[in-house]
Amino acid sequence: MKINKSWYIKPKDKNFPTSVSAGGTVVRKEKERLFIALIRDKKFGDFMLPKGRVEVTENLENAATRKIAEETGLKNLKLICKLGVRERLTYEKDSWRTVHYFLFVTNQKSSTQNLQEGEDDYIVEWFDLDKLPSFFWPEQKELVEENREKIKKLVSNFYHSS
Numbered sequence: 001m002k003i004n005k006s007w008y009i010k011p012k013d014k015n016f017p018t019s020v021s022a023g024g025t026v027v028r029k030e031k032e033r034l035f036i037a038l039i040r041d042k043k044f045g046d047f048m049l050p051k052g053r054v055e056v057t058e059n060l061e062n063a064a065t066r067k068i069a070e071e072t073g074l075k076n077l078k079l080i081c082k083l084g085v086r087e088r089l090t091y092e093k094d095s096w097r098t099v100h101y102f103l104f105v106t107n108q109k110s111s112t113q114n115l116q117e118g119e120d121d122y123i124v125e126w127f128d129l130d131k132l133p134s135f136f137w138p139e140q141k142e143l144v145e146e147n148r149e150k151i152k153k154l155v156s157n158f159y160h161s162s
Contacts, residue, residue: 003136003137003138006089006093007088007089007093008087008088008089008139009089010087010096011089011096016095016096017094017095017096018095018096018097018098019053019090019095019096019097019098020053020054020060020097020098020099020100021051021052021053021054021063021067021097021098021099021100022051022052022054022060022061022063022064022067022099022100022101022102023049023050023051023052023064023067023068023099023100023101023102024049024050024051024064024068024083024101024102024103024104025049025083025101025102025103025104025143025144025147025151026050026068026072026074026077026104026105026106027103027104027105027106027129027151027155028105028106028107028108028109028126029105029155029159033128033129034128034129034151034152034155035126035127035128035129036126036127036128036129036132036144037050037072037074037106037124037125037126038124038125038126038127038133038135039071039072039122039123039124039125040122040123040125041121041122041136042121042122042123043121044136045134046133046134046135046136047125047127047133047134047135047136048135048136048137048140049101049135049137049140049143049144050067050068050070050071050072051064051067051068051071051099051101052066052067052070052071053067060082060100060102061079061102064079064100064101064102064104065077065079065104068104071122072122072124073110073124074106074108074124075108076106076107076108077104077105077106078104078105078106078158079102079103079104080102080103080104080105080154080155080158081102081103081154082100082101082102082103083101083102083103083143083147083150083151084101084143084146084147085098085099085100085101086098086099086101086139086140086143087099088137088139101140101143103147103151103154103155105155105158105159109126110124129144129148129151129152130148132144132145
């Protein structure tokens with residue numbers, strides 16, 4: 001199934017359920033190239049940024065870090081900045097979701113452990129930031145593409161200062 005414009009039309013019903021999620025773009029540097037971690041659910045062919053619901057007891061940044069670790073196994077994450085916010089219906093179209101995306105860097109190439117139960121259908125792959133694959137959610141690819149130069153600059157500055 002391909003995601004179309006209907007997922008981006010907010011229902012007018014004031015009682016329509018809403019939810020907040022957080023996730024992010026995880027980047028690692030290898031030689032002079034930047035790679036981004038993407039996940040693919042075995043049920044779908046396209047890739048996604050890791051993200052998920054914010055728990056009542058956590059802030060957006062902690063939720064993003066937790067969801068990335070749960071969905072990718074990547075735990076050695078350094079938060080750089082917030083990249084943006086996107087909104088759409090959930091996959092089931094039963095809730096309007098606001099997703100906050102952050103930029104992280106890591107030196108990990110692979111997971112440190114098995115993925116959390118329920119997330120174990122995910123496959124993590126690294127892609128050159130300049131050669132992105134197709135994404136399941138179009139707004140996620142737009143977010144990365146719109147921020148590509150910012151990501152390059154911030155990640156380069158991070159590695160030069162550390």
